[in-house]
Amino acid sequence: MIADNLLQILKELPQGVRLVAVSKFHPNEAIEEAYRAGQRIFGESKVQEMGTKHDSLPKDIEWHFIGHLQTNKVKYIVPYVSLIHGIDSYRLLEEVNKHAVKAGRTVNCLLQLHIAQEETKFGFSFQECRDMLDEGQWKSLDHVRVCGLMGMASNTDRTEQVRKEFRSLADFFHEAKDKWFADMPCFKELSMGMTHDYHEAIAAGSTLVRIGTRIFGERQY
């Protein structure tokens, strides 16, 4: 069933849109089933859970960290993580860089923007992000690679609101690309869209959709 769900989604994705299979709270067996169906990118939101899964599952899996990352836990994921979606402060980016130097690797990151109406979600405001990018200090962090932006839309049935939020992030992506990343081909990812809103996200220009429930079923918390 997991394999069927996965293949159905993959059939719907246009060229240039990749799938992050969000496996948080699901056991290794579920991930293995998706793996056998060809999926290699998995998303997790807890540092320890991702570590345990990384240790026990095939080494060619690309682990994406999609949760809220605390600075004191950065060191546990830096050695192997393939993309960190939720960079929401300069301090966190600096911390990732520090541990990346120690680990002898360059870590791919996305800047998270707060586009939803809910206060509970994380991320830079557009202005905070502009200020950080303008300030320029981030350019000296040579063991992190800023590959694009990430955002979560409001959790609402009002599709127009969701579309508006995704478009605002896509607009900001183009602004950032032109202003700060024009000479950086690695800045190309726009991570947006989950089970209930990935069609709207793709229409607005998403390149990475993060889908859990539609593949693995409801999570047991």
Ligand SMILES: *Cc1c(COP(=O)(O)O)cnc(C)c1O
């Ligand atoms: C859990 C989670 C998802 C996946 O949500 P589904 O509704 O199960 O598809 C996507 N992105 C983030 C940041 C998440 O925490």
